[in-house]
Amino acid sequence: MKSPKDGFQAEVLDAIDIGLIVLDEKRAIVGWNAWITSATRIGADAACGHTIDRLFPESSLRRLAVALDDAFEAGTSSLLTHSLNPYLLPLRTRAGRPMVHDVSVRPLATTRGQRCIIQIVDVTLATERERILRARQNARYGAVVDNAPDAILTLNSLGIIELANPAAHRELGYAHSELLGTPLREILEEATIWDQVWPSILAGDLFHGPLSLAALRKNGSIAHIELSASRWLSEARTYVTVILRDVSDRRAVEAELRSLNETLEERVINAIAERNLLADIVETTDAFIQVLDLECRVLAVNKASSDDFENLYGVRPKAGDDMLELLADHPLERENVKGFWARALTGETFSVIHDFDDASGNRRHYELKFNSLRDEAGQLIAAFQFGYNVTEKVLHQEQLARTEEALRQSQKMEAIGQLTGGIAHDFNNLLMGISGSIELLRRRINTGKYDETQRFMDAAATSASRAAALTHRLLAFARRQPLDIQSIDVNQLISGVEDLLRRSLGEQIVLKIDLRPDLWPTLTDANQLENALLNLAINARDAMVEGGVLSITTQNEFLPRSMKYGEEEIEAGSYTIIRVSDTGTGMAPEVAAKVFEPFFTTKPIGQGTGLGLSMIYGFAKQSHGYVRIESAVGEGTTVLIYLPRSEEVPKGAASDADEVSAGAGQSVLLVEDDSSVRLLIKEVLNELGYSCVEACDGETAMAVLESNISVDLMITDVGLPGMNGRRLAEMARGCRPQLKILFVTGYAKEAAHTEQFLQPGMGLVTKPFVLDVLAMKIRDILMKRHPANSRP
């Protein structure tokens, strides 16, 4: 093998019975073993450095070239077999005959760069041997089958004829080509029996005697045949060989005899049939039938009634018994029965529902119909009763009522389930994004490739922040998330989200935005307002299936007196109104009235959980604003959000992540009991240029504050063990009245309480938070801008 390897390996490669050619990226030969030398009569020295095309200019090597391209570019492995690529290369065996060979192409990454290995295997012997074997087998088989007098057909596993002998043509009249490819059942007159038996034949079950069938000859005549079948396997392929023996003559005689017998029987049967029929009905029906004479003696009783009676009372009535005697041990029932029959035996026709308890104490409900029987002269001679046990039906109705109640309960649970399902689904997707990116990162790092890792980290970070946003929304819905109320410019916010809205709406919906130029600053939570707008846009989109127009307008409104809209009363004051209108299907008044209820939705199952509008309602109320709806069926829907005017100048637009100014070395006291959170915040503080003193609880923090260590800002978790954050703040302000304090919380009740008593110089940041947001808050507090307290 011509390649710089250590001697032992080269010896082995030259000794094996497989051809090895190694190519580099330029398709030049860099490896060529002894086997291939012998097969091509070209030595390694002559071969190396050239391409295969160059060595074999007469060969058609297109397939090989494509396989090499794929291997180098995409890492594929290819197989070129002798059947489809006969004599790909001009190779010869030791004996000088053309070599039948298989080729495989495999990529190989080596320390010297990308390579391709071509392996060649000689299959001349194997293919020849198989060919001979098959020929021999065929010869023997052919001799027997071709000369047989009976039709012999070989079927595949779908019952289709693949081989037919000459007798098949003689006996049935079809040409050979007509039989091949035809399912056997199509040449049978009636395929039912064959279809039934086929599965067991295919399974190889013992075949019990020949099947008598009728086959259709080509000329339309019927051939009565006896069919024997046997299944055999060849290389995991299933075949069934059937032999069809023509027994037409014998069968014809048998058939005639049988038909004669049948007609005789038939005539006799018809005569008796009718008489028996009615008797049968009475005897076999489920209804309880009893006939009593004028003395209450049993004239007739059917099986159902006897069985039931025996079941209830332990004694079986038969003709001749005195009914009232039979019930001697059951006085209550006896009285009832006596009463019914008394009526019936006066000739009355009536129905009654009779409730009673059986022996086990179960309640039964019977429906009884009574009728009278008269003789030819019209004289009343007996009465009969049809009885039906309707206990089931009665119980059923009771159960139905219970079920309905349970259903209502479960529907409510289902809605909650859908909600969590929907959210879990969203989370799942986001987690996919994160885990997928991490997986890619891991693989890259494992193979030592560090390029492009930034991309995957960004992807993971994006998904993480979206997950955080989702949590925010959830908490807001549960009304645990305190709003971050700021003075904002609504027009700017809408412009900022316009792009997102357009993409949510798609191409079929036109978005018209009409912003009043001198809009007042508004006091609200920017994030929640953005969410509300997106939510409304999506609802509108769903209502406008055929496309339409969504308009968003802003305006100022001063209400001198409070106004009533339906149930809502909007207090007097100055408001910024954001109006979102669509040209969709609109809503009827009953629907519009319930639209803010949580879980109320008109969307089909799986699409939306009906939380959006109730969240908007909640957010508006918390902002000390209002939401109302104007809608009519066929006329679209308008949602109006009223938010209070702010007296302060609005903040600038949502900050870019990069705009975080460094601190000037101020010192921050960090109070947090969770060590990993503490570490994280500390890192951020350090990165931003602040120096940090850590405390893990209130006590330690107080110790620091009571000393003369300089502290410009205290960041504290609200939920600390022992002395909580609020208390700590009180005490801290006790010894350092001007101390700036920033609370951190992720928790419901804490937040609400905390929010209420924020004073100047205090701020609140909620978990999960984006680190840049934290940085900005710190900067803001330290610079004494926008003390983040809400209006009472």
Place this chain on the structure above:
Amino acid sequence: MVYKVLIVDDSKLARMAIAKALSALYPDWTRLEASDADGALEVVKRTAVDITLLDFNMPHRDGLSLVADLRKLHPTMPVAVISANHQDEIVSRTQSLGAVFLPKPLTEKVLAEFLTSADRQLKVSRS
């Protein structure tokens, strides 16, 4: 000259990709889309389409039968069949119908060449 271009492909992604390439080259041209042969014919009957780009491999009817129908309505419209299936028979059938064959994935360069020649062709046939 501002033209109306119809993009026909059953894959939404493929339509978006072609739309991107087209708007990079000629942002002010109008783009119309259809997802199968019948849809495309609807659009062509309703609007005056100048140029059509279509996928060969579509459900119900393949791209070449659509080209044949288009030719009946607009014998001189520049039409390109885009496909990764560059077998001789398909390429030659495309060309015999007077359409151009462009390989998939479509590059801006190849699309630009086609559009330039389409522009020339339209100017000539309308002068």
Place this chain on the structure above:
Amino acid sequence: MIPPVPQILDELELDAFGELVNIGVSKSAASLREMIGEQVHLSVPTLSLVSRHQAIEMLNQEGHGNLIAVHQVFEGDITGRAILIFPEAKSLELVRAVAGGGLSLEDIVELEHEALAETGNIILNGCLSTIANLLQRSFKMSLPEILRGSGSDLFEMESSPEAGEHVLFLYINFAVRQRDILGYIVMLMDLPSIAALKVLLVEFIERTTGVKAPRPDEIP
């Protein structure tokens, strides 16, 4: 009740993957055409992402009886198995179409194993190499292996049940010499791989359509 597989790939991502496979099989069709000498038409009409159980059901539903399959493994940023599946009864037809009409039944049967392996190898490689190229990745792939059995047999070959629960299930239509042969391509992947595939598809969509990847959230 078989629990549904969460839709990890959304509609656009499945569309994108379908496009990749379509381009891939077109490439295979061109290769096969050169080999056979007559026009070959390969198309992938539908694609869905299902669980292993569902895939077995879908295969059983068509009532083909036994199946024959060409199996290859691919490894890299995404790891999994690609399997081309035909009903056993149709496989001989496929071989006849590919190897030429003048052969006897015996010859066809003899050739069947290899011709199928190579044809399957060409088709699967066409798909996998296109996926690799357009997603800008490279894979290590195995040589083809022939398997026979029912749907359950083909899918139960994993050693651990967790490996490869996600199946991209595609119908493939193979038309040549006036014959229409319907088969399936399935790609079996485990959860980390399908998650990685999602990330790559998102990037691919961004590259080719200019639509920035984080699309607006659907607010529940």
